[in-house]
Structures are given as structure tokens and as C-alpha cells.
Amino acid sequence: MFRSLPFLRLWTGNTASGLATWALPFILGLAVLERSLSAVDLGIVLAARTAGFLVAVPVAGVLADRYSRRGVVLWAGLVAGLATPLIAVGMGRSVLVTAVAAAVVGVGQGACRPAFQALTAEVIAEDRRQQANAAMTLAVRVTTLVAPGLTALLSQFASTSALVIGTGVLWLGAALIPPPGSFVPAPATSRVRFFGEFADGLREARRHPWFLAGLGALTAVIATGYSATGVVLPLVSRDRYDTEAVLAAGLTAYTVGALVGAVVIARRRPKRQGWAALIGLGCYGFAPLSLLFPVHPAFVVAAYAVAGLGIELFNVPWFTATQREVEPGKLARVSSLDFLFSYGLAPAGLALIAPAIDLFGAAPVLATCAVVCFAAPAAAALVPSSRDFRTAAPIKSV
Secondary structure (H helix, E strand, O other): OOOOHHHHHHHHHHHHHHHHHHHHHHHHHHHHHOOOOOHHHHHHHHHHHHHHHHHHHHHHHHHHHHOOHHHHHHHHHHHHHHHHHHHHHHOOOOHHHHHHHHHHHHHHHHHHHHHHHHHHHHHOOHHHHHHHHHHHHHHHHHHHHHHHHHHHHHOOOOOHHHHHHHHHHHHHHHHHOOOOOOOOOOOHHHOOOHHHHHHHHHHHHHOOHHHHHHHHHHHHHHHHHHHHHHHHHHHHHHHOOOOOHHHHHHHHHHHHHHHHHHHHHHHOOOOOHHHHHHHHHHHHHHHHHHHHOOOOHHHHHHHHHHHHHHHHHHHHHHHHHHHHHOOHHHHHHHHHHHHHHHOOOHHHHHHHHHHHHHHHOHHHHHHHHHHHHHHHHHHHHOOHHHHOOOOOOOOOOO
């Protein structure tokens, strides 16, 4: 794939946006250590960024189908890149300025997600998209693994403000590096209003039962299992094992497992790709299950590795099927629904898990989350078109 210059440009731009996205929270964490931000300020700033992301995703889905996907990526990256220095300006001076700037960065981040998904379908031929999507997600996982350590290393040579501005440079790269696409938007005279176009995207999503079922399963897994383990793993590492090493090892194992999953799915195409992907998604249930019982730490680490492996065995076929099956002119809108529901509900899950644990205890919450993680993909697999992630062609009248 990397011998193709258009793909290399697309991959580089997408990787730059991913690195900027993942690095910023760690850099702001350093600002807390330096007392440029308080812990409360950090929460406000990250919440503002998430709010900007959620607002931008559906709007960008419509715009990326109405105009050039490459143009949306350009403007999204420029908006995020130009707003980022204002975060550095506001740190230690004005929480309001920092939060507003972070919200604008979130807008850029949210706007580029569906546009990048649709642009991939334009740049890469259908028979190579699974490899391309695997390479994209491989970059995301490497970024997740490298970003904290790289940020800590760079902090020894540069100030926190300089590191924040560095993420803005990455956003400018994400804006300028990707190649042009081939999508031709519909003529302006044939367009309806914004909400009508968004409703067209909803109707297109409903035309694919496997997409609705898979999105429901993914949302359930992220909102329960992902959120529960994010809250409970640090507590279990501290209280049960009396060390932070289990927390670090579990998170590292998850990322390494995802890397392995991306490599595997780039080379193999299961016969029943949809079912295989949903089985992979269901593997996330082993993560909360491992925290439920007083097992050896090795079992927790192994469970997280399996969860990471499974999530990529789902993600890559899922993205590839969406790019293949959805009508090209509505792909960005349908992709925006994917990001809006699956990743948009993650903060809600995180917000509800802690009170649920206080009210019912960790064990019932973990058990419920494990059941949901296993049951939701199994239920999605019962939808006939989920077997291959393919939509039956409509029957044409004669």
C-alpha cells in the first residue's frame, strides 16, 4: 500500500490528525503537573473539546457529501491547527479562552473523521480498502502506544506551550498533506436543506440492517465495557494488586493486541466476514470479566490483549463494508452516524459508570457490562445481512 503515493499522503494526513488528537490530553496533563491548569480546569477543557467533536460530526457528514471531502479535511485541519495556539495562550491565564479554543479544535477533529472515511473510499480501489483501513488503524494504535512516551520525552526539551503548538502543526499537516479525491457532489439545484440531507443519511443507514445492528452492538460495547474497564481497571490495579503495573500492562496489552489484530486482518479475509467481526467485538467482554474475579494479573493482561485483538478484527471489516455498501454520495453522512453514536456515547458511559459502581458495587456493574459485551454482538449476528456485512440488492420491477 505504501508504494501508492495517494495512499501514502492519505495515511500520513490521517496519522497526523490521530497523533494530534491523542497527544493533546497528555500534554494538558503535564500542564496540570506544572500548575498551569488545575484538575478541574483540565476536565472543563477536555469536555469542551468533546462537545465540539459531537457538534461537528453530523454537520461535517452533510458538508462532506455536499461538497468536496478533500475540502472538508482541509478546512477541518486548518480550523484545528489555527485554534490550537490559543489553548497555549489561555493556559494559566484564562480557562474560558482555553476551553473555547479546545472546543474549536474538537470541531476540527470531529469534522475530519467522516470526511477521512469517505475520502479513503475515493482514493483507494475497493479490492485494496481492507489493507488500507488496516494500515490506517495500525497507525492509530501505534500513535496510542507512542504518544504518551513521546510527549514525556519531548517535555524534557520543550515547554508545555510549545508542545501544544506542536499539535497544531500536526493539524496543519493533516489539512495539507492528503491527496484530492474523485467524488463529484450533486448539483446545487438538486440539494435539499441541511436537515433534509441529514435525514437522507439516516434513511440510507436504515437501508443496511447489518449497519444498524453492528452500530448498536459497537455502541453497547463502548458505552458499557470500555467505560467500565476505564474506570475500574485503575481501582483494581491499586486496591487488589497494590501496584500501578497492572494498569500500565493492561493498557499496553490492549494496544499491542490491537496492533496484532490490524496486521492479521490486513492479510486474511474470513469467509463469513461479518460474523467473524462480531465475534471479535464480543471479545471485549473478557476485559470486564477479568476484573470481576481475583485472578492472577497475567489473566487481566491477557484479557486486555484479546480485547484489543478483537476490536481491530471488527473495526477494519466494519469500515471496509461501510465504504463498499453505502451509496457513495451518502457515505460521509452514514460514517458520521457511526462516530456520533459509537464514540459520542463513550463520555456518557464514563459519566454513568462511576455512580453505578457507588450505588450497586463494582462486581454487579462489571458482570452486567461483560454480559452486554458478549450479548450485543451475538444479537447483531442474528440479523441475516450481518453474516457478510452485505446489503441485499433491491429487487427492480420489470
